[in-house]
Amino acid sequence: MQINPGRTNHLETFKSMQKNSEPLKNVNSRILIGAPPTKKKLLTIGISSVQHPQRSYLLDTLQSLFFPSSPSELKHIIVLVHLADPDPKWLDQMVSNISSLFKPYIQARQLVVINTPLKNYLPLKDPKKKFNDTPAYIAFRSKQNMDYAFLMNFATNHSDYFLMIEDGVKCAPGFVTQIATILSAWEYKPYVTLEFSELGFTGKLFRTRDLPRFVHFLLLFYQQMPCDYLLSHFLDLLMKKKPIQFFPSLFQYMDNYSSSDGKFSSLNNKELEENDIDYPSNPAASIYTSLQVANGSVVMNAYSLDENFFYTKEAKAGSHLTVVLNIPAKVIQVQVLTGSDQKGENQLKEGQVELGYDTSNRYNDCDDYILLGFLVNGVLNKQVLSEESGKKVKCVRLLVTAPAPSGIVVRHINLWIK
Template identity: 30%
Template sequence: MKHGCRSCRSRVHPIVYLSFFVMSLMLVQYYVKSCVIIPTPNEPQTSTHFQPVGYKAGGASHFQKLLPKDASTDTTTEYLVNEKANHTSKEKVLPPMLLEGPDKFITWNKSTWSENTVLFGRSRNITGYLTIGIPVVKRKREGNRYIYATLSSLISATTASEKEDIVVVVYMSDSDKAWNMETSQQINERFSGYIGAGFLQIIHSPLNIYPELGKNANFNRDSKSRTAWRSKQNIDYAFLMWYSKQLSKYYLQIEDDVISSRRFFGDVQNFIKRNSAIPWVVLEFSRMGFIGKLFCSDVLPRFSTYLLSMFNVLPCDLLLTNFRTLHNQASPIFHRKGLFQHIGKISSLRGKISPWTDTAFKDPVDQSSFDIHWDNPVAEIDSNMDAVRGSFPENAYHKTKNKSLFYAVKNVKTNDFYKVVFSNPINISRVVVSTGHPVLRTGVLKRGQVKVGKGPGGSGDRCRPDQVVGSLYEGEFDSEIQEYYIPPNVKCISVVALCNVTKPVIIRKIGVNIQT
């Protein structure tokens, strides 16, 4: 019996038809207004699993009929460009990438894939059991080292025999091609043995697969920069899935800033077997975004096309929810424990910090192992917060061998503060504040500000922090990642509460680096 991915025989809920009708109507209106034609995959479908209502395997020919008789597939780009020049209305025609996208991915044969796409690695002669796809993008500072932790985790968590059933595809998807090449070379040098064995492949793509990013249908009301970021993410995922669709029986998507649990591969296999008696389109091994989503590989062409057709409408995780619902899987199917943990606080979206973790992760994680070096110059610590007995403010700032120490307070009142006063004014390059439990995210100071001061205040105050640097986001603050300006000659830093908190709060870490 083929595990999972069977045709759904269950009675379809009316809401599925309603959702499909609304989405179809929205897509038709969007395509007509944009003058964009999206072909469906023209290769033969090897499976009939989860065929949505109205789906036709030969759909590409239907869209081709919409072109003029003299417009062949090879000249559709030129045709659309000419049409754009003749278009007199104010509404612009979208770039022709959406027409070329899936078609371009499909028509590349195996040798062309190898020549144009693979930077390092080789294909195996047999189909594997599991492909793990990892899109990689450039991040600030130590964020670029996340991918090494991710790969090391996958390698250490699998046995030699398991590695023969797994292919890890690292997709260098940043727009900075020089960085892609440099980083891929570093990965190749560090993991050369696994690349030579066919366990690890590194690929990239040409920049011309991307249309103009930042435009959307205003369904999610995101900013232009965020829309461009998530739109590119959808296209990246589609490209990675098209490449991976024939490597293994199953495909698992993770991110470049996660670590895996021990023996995750066996857990994945067992979960697939346990769900073999029910129809499914996606199994989930994490409750975070698009991390740990598993598909049958024969579903990848259809889902990739869906991502491309809706690339600028919604984020990938919401598109996955729609896709799953339209394919008769009404609810997500989660593994009881998370098998992949998010470790990266530095988001690939500029100016964003991402402190999220999977609270259901299977294994304990020492988050301090991912900390960077802090200067933390000599300073006096002062706080008016109501501390838990035996907990001291110095625990969050002073360096000790016990990295698990923190400052715990019973509750917090508005304008309560935690202050660091330096011996002499210093020039600071970076300030980091972390509150709450690093995994469970309890004890977080959600509403707070970081202030700095340059001189003494009234009533004998050694330093009065009177200049706001920025705000905490979900209990975290990083001046460099969030792009906050820190003035020169700082005498003191203060973390100030902006509201009452009746529950205990943890001030876990205060990090300060000095300009060199």
Template identity: 30%
Template sequence: MATRPMSPSKRVDVGQIINPPFKVLMYGQPRGHKGLFTIGIPSAQRPNTDRIYLFDTVDSIIDKTTESEKEEVTLVIMLCDLNSTYNTHISVNVYNTYQQHVESGFIQIIHTQRSIYPDLEHVKPTFNDTKDRLKWRAKQNVDFSFLMHYSINISEYYIQLEDDVIVASDFVNSIKSHLSISTAWAVLEFSRLGFIGKMFKSSDLEYVASKLMLRYDEAPCDLLLSPIRMDLGQKKSIHSKQSLFQHIGRFSSLKNKLMPSIDNKFKDNANVTFDLYNYPAADDPEASFQTTFETYLNFTTEFAYDNNASSFFWGKTPKKGDTFTLVLAMPQNLTRIVVLTGKKETRNDNLLYTDLECSTFQFGSSETDECGTMFIKLTGLADGDADTLATGTAIPNNVKCLRLRVKRKLRTWVVIREILLYT
């Protein structure tokens, strides 16, 4: 393979990274037959939380595959954190939790080694991304490449997942039904999100893995997918009508990034509850509300702060500058603030282009101006949600008011499902 520049002073031979025998610690035995498809799941530690979504993902796959289907499917879990101690700890836990499936060959567990990675500290800047994000997305491309290359000869097809998804009911048969389509294809897409649920022919994996490695520092993996697909002769994306994989993670493996996106086309959306997912009971100190949003019928402001998933505030299309303000009866030292918007089943009516702001108690403030004029931005809402723990946001002491401020006119109405405050 060709070489590419790494930094002004360093070059790396890509072939030296992925072509030698893999030096991995592996649990699970290769099967004596070639399966139908391999599911590849890279997994790394997530800052700001102890939550490990990987077990939810594996549980979902196990629950949604029959015993006969487990003979056709191989699940390869790659622990790829740069902390090797963490990788060893999780691999032992995975083995102990799923020992039966590991020993049957249904699950294989592998580790990466730090030596497989090129220089991630000198990634060329693109898309105006921060240095941390550049490093994170470059590492992700290398992780995917390594996992694909390892998986080349296991099955006929390969599906890329992440470690924070659940699968749809009867997903194996749904995938099989797409293998008989008359259109020539290189990539079948069973999710609308990122690189989740993308299926390749194993005969193409070496090419795909090589392209991800050669362009690892140029763009995020999902943006590299389109040129790879076109190189393989497929001009347009081919999506399943219903998505078979749903994203459930909220904490990213990139520090201080919230990832609340869900796939509205997921087959089992009606049977999955996403709101208040794994949140502890909030303290929710006494508060009142002020808003410039036009309230629809009796979906009033109080429903955004009642710790009840079945009720919500519903407002008509917000304008630039509109605000939704929570006024605390007493100033509070808050340890965490969570804001959840959009309809829980579909995430429609999200509060987009909006900042979460706060003001602190000011001595001498009048009763008619409890919040004062000095609001500071805490964080922007991501796909309509905010979580100061996930984003590593510092909250000042003596918070008196919290405000959601719209930065541009929206096209839809807005649902505020819940505001959770922790003291």
């Protein structure tokens, strides 16, 4: 595997750079909003953002990060945003928006916004075309690598761990707790990164003590290839070839937007692809719901294997439809289909599916839920790939996360068991 024909020389250069792996001393990133915490936190969540021609998703990402998180989760994190666009008008507008929308988190030293002046950026030197990239995209990805490097450099001393996400993703509710639980289990195990998403550079977690090495690596090869490709080569240099990934993914792109390539695409987690395993099992179960049932509709139809369906008049945020298995089983795949036709009518646009486990023998519910995934265009079709798949599932819950303006049709909740 090659970074370029001079990889051996680059490896020797990188090894010599590792001898002095302190954060960059000449980078003058400045704080625009907030102040770092007075005490070291568990986790810094880093986001780098620039202007996008369609619209900015940064504020949506911050809302999905802060608003569903509990006070106990927030006290363990700091969110570090790098506004990496030099346009002063855009910077002023974003600073104003963030200051007004997230004032409590700024005052609590949970949100810091920085900017790095252009004079700190390295110039492009005879950029060579790779992957059929245009010169404009080579310039974009090269600057993005430096954006990320400066963000990580600033983050080095404020927490024990650093998590990178992009400015166009939705965070799963409770993601901080899920990551903290995994970090506790992996505290003394060797790794370079833990991965909580397969999407671009999103969901990649480092120990902050390892950030200086990767910062140097990004700045050494900043114009060679995109950051997620560079991370793969970085792991290869450190003899860590197999990614350590956790499922289900805790982050999903909004409206199929990827800030890794600066454009819209159809990229989503490959877990969401249609890959049914034979015919669904749907073992015996009871169905419970807090949704308002339409006249004549039968809630059990949502779980039936025929063409019947369940219809609800309205769907309030927080309402649910929960399948409770008579006998807990090892669920290997879940499919949820909403909507009355392919035109998108009566779909549940904002919802998620959760797997429930029971340790206290509840009759019609579970006492421990983990997120399986978000509905995309009213549909979820996902294999249960994590270590959780070895546990027996008792509940599968369809949770409404935002009010639906019209009635919702739930055509099928299909389960495959092992």
